[in-house]
Amino acid sequence: MTIFSIVKRLFFLVLVIWSAATITFFIPRLSSRNPIRERFAELSRTGGFSPADLEVIIASYSAKFGLDKPLWQQYTDYISGIARLDLGVSLNKFPKSVWELIMEALPWTIGLLLVTTVVSFIIGNLLGAVAAWPRAPRWLRTFATPFVLLQGVPPVLLGVLLLFFVAFRLKALPLGGAYSIGTQPNWSIAFVLDLLRHQILPAVALIFGSVGGWVLSMRGMGITIQGEDYVTFAEHKGLAGRTIFRDYYLRNAMLPQVTGLALALGSVITSGIVVEQIFGLPGLGSALNGAIQTNDFLVIYGIVLFITIAVASLMVLVELMYPLLDPRIREGG
Amino acid sequence: MASIAVSQGQVRQPGRLALLLRYFRRNISLAIGLFVLFLLVAFTVTGLLTVDPKDAYPLAVRSKQPPSLEYPLGTDFFGRNLYAAMVVGMWQTALIGVLAGGLGTLIGTILGFVSAYFGGWTDSTIKGICQILTPIPVFLIQVVIAGSLDKRDVTIYTMAMIVVLLAWMGPTLVIRSQVLTMKERQFVSVAKLSGVSEWGVIFKEILPNLLPFIAAAFVTQVFAAVFAAFYLAVIGLGPLREPLLGNIVWAAQSQGAFFNGWWWWPTWPALAMVLILGSLALIIMGLDEFANPRVRRSE
Numbered sequence: 001m002t003i004f005s006i007v008k009r010l011f012f013l014v015l016v017i018w019s020a021a022t023i024t025f026f027i028p029r030l031s032s033r034n035p036i037r038e039r040f041a042e043l044s045r046t047g048g049f050s051p052a053d054l055e056v057i058i059a060s061y062s063a064k065f066g067l068d069k070p071l072w073q074q075y076t077d078y079i080s081g082i083a084r085l086d087l088g089v090s091l092n093k094f095p096k097s098v099w100e101l102i103m104e105a106l107p108w109t110i111g112l113l114l115v116t117t118v119v120s121f122i123i124g125n126l127l128g129a130v131a132a133w134p135r136a137p138r139w140l141r142t143f144a145t146p147f148v149l150l151q152g153v154p155p156v157l158l159g160v161l162l163l164f165f166v167a168f169r170l171k172a173l174p175l176g177g178a179y180s181i182g183t184q185p186n187w188s189i190a191f192v193l194d195l196l197r198h199q200i201l202p203a204v205a206l207i208f209g210s211v212g213g214w215v216l217s218m219r220g221m222g223i224t225i226q227g228e229d230y231v232t233f234a235e236h237k238g239l240a241g242r243t244i245f246r247d248y249y250l251r252n253a254m255l256p257q258v259t260g261l262a263l264a265l266g267s268v269i270t271s272g273i274v275v276e277q278i279f280g281l282p283g284l285g286s287a288l289n290g291a292i293q294t295n296d297f298l299v300i301y302g303i304v305l306f307i308t309i310a311v312a313s314l315m316v317l318v319e320l321m322y323p324l325l326d327p328r329i330r331e332g333g
Numbered sequence: 334m335a336s337i338a339v340s341q342g343q344v345r346q347p348g349r350l351a352l353l354l355r356y357f358r359r360n361i362s363l364a365i366g367l368f369v370l371f372l373l374v375a376f377t378v379t380g381l382l383t384v385d386p387k388d389a390y391p392l393a394v395r396s397k398q399p400p401s402l403e404y405p406l407g408t409d410f411f412g413r414n415l416y417a418a419m420v421v422g423m424w425q426t427a428l429i430g431v432l433a434g435g436l437g438t439l440i441g442t443i444l445g446f447v448s449a450y451f452g453g454w455t456d457s458t459i460k461g462i463c464q465i466l467t468p469i470p471v472f473l474i475q476v477v478i479a480g481s482l483d484k485r486d487v488t489i490y491t492m493a494m495i496v497v498l499l500a501w502m503g504p505t506l507v508i509r510s511q512v513l514t515m516k517e518r519q520f521v522s523v524a525k526l527s528g529v530s531e532w533g534v535i536f537k538e539i540l541p542n543l544l545p546f547i548a549a550a551f552v553t554q555v556f557a558a559v560f561a562a563f564y565l566a567v568i569g570l571g572p573l574r575e576p577l578l579g580n581i582v583w584a585a586q587s588q589g590a591f592f593n594g595w596w597w598w599p600t601w602p603a604l605a606m607v608l609i610l611g612s613l614a615l616i617i618m619g620l621d622e623f624a625n626p627r628v629r630r631s632e
Contacts (some may be wrong), residue, residue: 012465020469027474027483148362150613153607154560156567160582160603168591174593216618266470270564273472277568278586289568292480300480304473313469 005257006320008273013316018079019309024301025078029071035297036061036263065091065298087302090293098302101287108178108283113272114197116206117261123207124214125257129250130223131215135241144215151212156274159205163279166201174198176280202279217260221253228252255326262318265311335601363619364487373423373605380420388417389576400597407592407597409581410588419601425489425577429562433496434555440497441504441554442547448505449512450535460509463502472564479570487572495624496561503557504550511546515539549620556613561605578602 040057062068065088066077081088087098124147130136131144150158167175179185179195225231225248234244269284276285284303291299345563347355357364384470387393398408442534448459478495479487515521524538565571566579569587573580584598 016465016468018463020474023469023474024477026421027478031481031483148618149365149611149615152556152617153611154564156564156582157603157607157610160586160599161607163591164596164600164603168596266472268471270472272563274567278582280586285568288476292476292568292570295480297481300477304477307473308469311470315468 009316009319012310016312017082017305020312021079021082021305022075024304025075028297035169036065036067038295063091064188075293087305088298090291090296090299092291092296092299094324096255098299101299102303102306104283105284105287108281109269109272109276109285112202112206112276112281112283113268113308116203116272117210117268119203120207120210121214121257121261124211125218125250125253127252128218128328129212129222129245132219133245133249134226144219147208147212147215150208151216153209154274155205155209155235155271156278158209159202159275159278163203165286173201176278178280193289198281202275202281206271206275210268213264214257214260218253218257220236221256222249225249225252255322258318258322258325262315265314269307269311345385360619360622362615363623366612366615366617366619369608370616373608373612377420377423377427380416381424384414384417384420386417388414389421390574393417397595399595406601407595409585409598410590410595411575411584413581415581415597415601418581419578419605421575422578422581422582422602423605423609425575426559426562426606429489429493429496430559431560432490433493433500433562434551436493436497437500437554437558438504438547438551438574440501441550442508442543444501445508446506446535446575447511449509449516449540456509463505466499466502474499475561475565476568476570484573489572489575489577492562492565492571492577493558496558496580500554500557500561504547504554507546507550508543511543512539515542515615536592545623549617552613552617552620556610556617560610561611563610578606582606 023133037058040054040061040321059068066074069077085099087102089103090096090098093101127144127147131141133141164174167173174180176198179191179199180198183191183194185191231244231248231304234248239248272283273285273288276283277289280286284307288300288303290296344590391413394404394408394412394414396408396410396412398404400407404416406419407582408414409418448456466485475495475498478498479492482491521534521538526533529537562571562577563579567583569583571577571580571583573584579602581602582599585595585602588595588598590596590598
């Protein structure tokens with residue numbers, strides 16, 4: 001990998017982030033909704049201030065959020081803010097900044113998604129590889145079928161069904177929330193166990209919802225590799241089945257799968273957001289949902305942009321890591 | 334020398350139906366997918382003929398009733414008859430899927446065609462835009478669009494439009510790559526040499542050969558549209574009055590349905606959605622196997 005190709009990828013990354021920022025900037029401005037007016041019109045119905053006061057408040061808040069400036073200036077301010085990682089402040093939880101809100105929510109989302117993605121990636125790839133491996137025992141090969149049937153079903157639906165069967169019918173696990181009502185977050189063992197118990201169902205939903213995709217792509221890859229000359233050669237050389245499976249088969253199928261992982265990040269985070277919402281878990285999904293319900297516009301755009309930047313950067317990072325995974329790319333330059 | 338001639342009468346060509354069934358036995362995912370989809374369509378059609386669509390809307394019936402003879406699937410907190418809601422919701426889901434899927438495929442096919450056939454800077458522009466938009470999680474942009482709409486403006490049709498807006502990149506790239514290979518095939522050169530006009534080549538030579546790919550892209554787009562509309566609705570961005578399946582799940586979860594013991598409320602729409610998306614995914618898998626013999630499994 002040359003310096004030139006690294007620079008090219010970074011330039012592409014900047015282009016992606018700039019497009020996402022531009023889209024999130026202009027779409028809301030095309031709409032007739034005025035979040036500040038909506039917010040204070042709502043407040044004026046409950047609290048007692050006159051319509052004249054309302055206009056003053058709206059004007060001062062618009063000035064505060066820079067909405068009274070010409071559009072091009074708002075746009076340049078917004079873009080330069082992003083370059084400085086300044087995503088603005090929340091309208092609803094003023095004066096908390098969007099960045100602070102994201103940082104509060106992020107550990108929850110990362111914790112859940114990192115574990116589930118890694119686990120489903122490993123299980124899915126092993127099952128898929130075995131499903132395509134002719135020497136694997138038959139029962140092991142059919143093990144992958146139910147996951148393939150579930151492929152395409154979003155995790156959130158599995159979540160609802162799991163809630164019904166496991167939490168509601170069997171009463172085996174909690175119905176939602178991050179921890180039992182009435183407990184305070186602390187580092188005691190009892191609390192951590194309680195926390196983990198609440199994460200089981202969402203995690204199972206996310207894992208079962210995504211294993212099928214990995215099984216399918218890995219099986220396809222496995223079938224292609226079996227036809228390759230080097231596998232036939234290794235077989236005729238009398239290498240042990242296990243060695244062929246690990247070093248000739250898995251190893252060569254891994255690179256496209258890792259690419260697939262990078263491409264799947266967007267949908268991973270999307271299903272994560274929706275699953276959080278259904279299980280009432282804290283995290284980016286709940287933060288986004290709260291912002292949507294209160295029309296807290298800078299928080300919505302901040303979270304959307306943050307996730308876009310994270311996904312696009314991780315994709316580029318994975319691409320830059322290819323040479324570590326595949327010596328052929330390293331040599332080729 | 335033994336005669337190897339077989340009289341024509343002895344080789345019996347199996348009937349079309351038998352051939353079809355035989356193919357389905359080989360392509361099980363396509364068979365299961367089509368079968369489940371058929372059941373869903375049958376459910377929706379008989380439902381539309383037997384229930385009053387008004388019962389699918391709030392305040393139509395007594396609220397919070399568990400499944401019974403009168404209300405086979407129960408009723409929800411707002412007084413919807415859930416059976417009627419499921420029927421109408423499935424019809425609306427199908428509407429969004431076909432509308433958004435069809436439009437997305439149409440736009441994608443035209444752009445892919447233009448891109449590949451004319452090449453040059455047109456091609457690089459279209460391809461570049463697709464590549465830049467691809468890493469952006471589409472769902473989040475849809476959230477921004479749906480969130481900036483006035484709640485009263487959100488209908489089934491605006492949902493379909495929101496979904497289409499960012500759903501044409503997939504088919505564009507697929508059709509583009511197919512046209513690129515097809516353009517170089519001999520039958521196209523032959524047609525051009527025999528004086529067929531530019532439009533004649535496009536519509537009479539290339540387009541008919543593209544149809545299987547367009548069909549596959551269409552089913553994929555319908556799946557993506559149903560998926561996206563469901564996700565938007567399930568986080569509360571759908572048309573709230575409509576009994577869209579995602580809306581029902583969202584409403585149930587925000588009212589704490591399981592905590593209150595109303596298990597039937599979110600369960601039916603979730604189950605229906607599993608069947609819809611599952612069957613579409615299986616059909617896509619089956620079509621893939623049909624169109625691309627390389628992934629065809631050996632028996």
